[in-house]
Amino acid sequence: MLEEFMSLFDDVKNVSFREDSTVEGKMPLSIEKIIEKELNYFSQKVSITHRKQIPDTPQIPIENPTTWLKIPDIICCFVDMEGSTKLSAGSHDETTAQAYRLFTETAIRIFHDFKAAYIDIKGDGVFSLFNRGQSYSALAATISFKTFVDDHFTPKVKKLTDQDIGGHFGIDQKTVLVRKFGLKSYQSRTDRQNEVWAGKPVNMAAKLASLSTANTLWVSERFFSNLKDERAIYSCGCPHGEKIELWKKEDVSNDSRFDFDTAYSLGSNWCEKHGKSFCSSLIELDS
Numbered sequence: 001m002l003e004e005f006m007s008l009f010d011d012v013k014n015v016s017f018r019e020d021s022t023v024e025g026k027m028p029l030s031i032e033k034i035i036e037k038e039l040n041y042f043s044q045k046v047s048i049t050h051r052k053q054i055p056d057t058p059q060i061p062i063e064n065p066t067t068w069l070k071i072p073d074i075i076c077c078f079v080d081m082e083g084s085t086k087l088s089a090g091s092h093d094e095t096t097a098q099a100y101r102l103f104t105e106t107a108i109r110i111f112h113d114f115k116a117a118y119i120d121i122k123g124d125g126v127f128s129l130f131n132r133g134q135s136y137s138a139l140a141a142t143i144s145f146k147t148f149v150d151d152h153f154t155p156k157v158k159k160l161t162d163q164d165i166g167g168h169f170g171i172d173q174k175t176v177l178v179r180k181f182g183l184k185s186y187q188s189r190t191d192r193q194n195e196v197w198a199g200k201p202v203n204m205a206a207k208l209a210s211l212s213t214a215n216t217l218w219v220s221e222r223f224f225s226n227l228k229d230e231r232a233i234y235s236c237g238c239p240h241g242e243k244i245e246l247w248k249k250e251d252v253s254n255d256s257r258f259d260f261d262t263a264y265s266l267g268s269n270w271c272e273k274h275g276k277s278f279c280s281s282l283i284e285l286d287s
């Protein structure tokens with residue numbers, strides 16, 4: 001077996017030293033060619049086009065290898081399951097499948113309903129992007145999903161699996177570069193390409209979400225600074241008529257993963273009585 005492998009390796013090695021290769025390498029020719037091509041692009045000048053808004057996904061460039069779009073102050077909402085490692089695709093396949101569907105599909109459809117400009121799946125979480133004028137929609141969408149997790153997802157999955165599965169929620173906002181990478185089409189399929197959002201927000205939102213426990217939402221201070229309306233800051237006053245500040249300041253200055261020092265966490269969900277009106281009046285504040 002080892003000998004077979006060695007002789008295969010020798011064949012491959014011989015192929016990679018063919019005369020038409022400009023790179024002498026230790027890998028098969030096709031691989032050396034890929035690397036050579038990309039090293040060539042790496043040394044070329046990048047062309048960056050500024051955009052104010054997130055474009056429709058088909059408008060995001062893929063063909064010209066040096067073209068990027070740059071969009072300022074994009075808001076990223078990230079959600080994933082807390083405790084999903086307790087779900088097993090091996091021994092509890094049906095309940096695991098049901099839990100994944102309930103979480104992921106509901107998240108995508110809620111963000112879509114709140115008019116997210118872009119939605120995708122990252123690992124087993126969902127991230128959605130909103131333009132800078134959509135702060136309250138981004139917040140309202142995430143609180144709506146968080147309320148769903150507390151009211152429906154966690155208790156239903158608990159009943160089915162006897163496991164405590166909650167949600168992680170995070171929001172950040174900053175400039176991103178975007179383009180598509182991958183094969184434009186492959187056997188008339190387009191699943192070997194995807195958008196890449198280079199920059200802080202997607203990573204930071206996911207890292208903020210990873211800090212959240214017990215169904216809290218964590219947001220960066222730069223996102224939090226958009227929230228000027230008191231309905232986004234203070235409670236409705238239920239049940240005793242006293243309006244309290246809903247957000248807790250969190251010190252993340254010792255966490256080198258973040259490029260900001262302060263985050264804010266929110267434990268509460270939409271109120272039974274006022275949730276609907278708060279949610280719709282907040283969205284109206286978006287420009």
Ligand SMILES: [Zn+2]
Pocket residue numbers: 236237238271272273274275
């Ligand atoms: Zn209320």
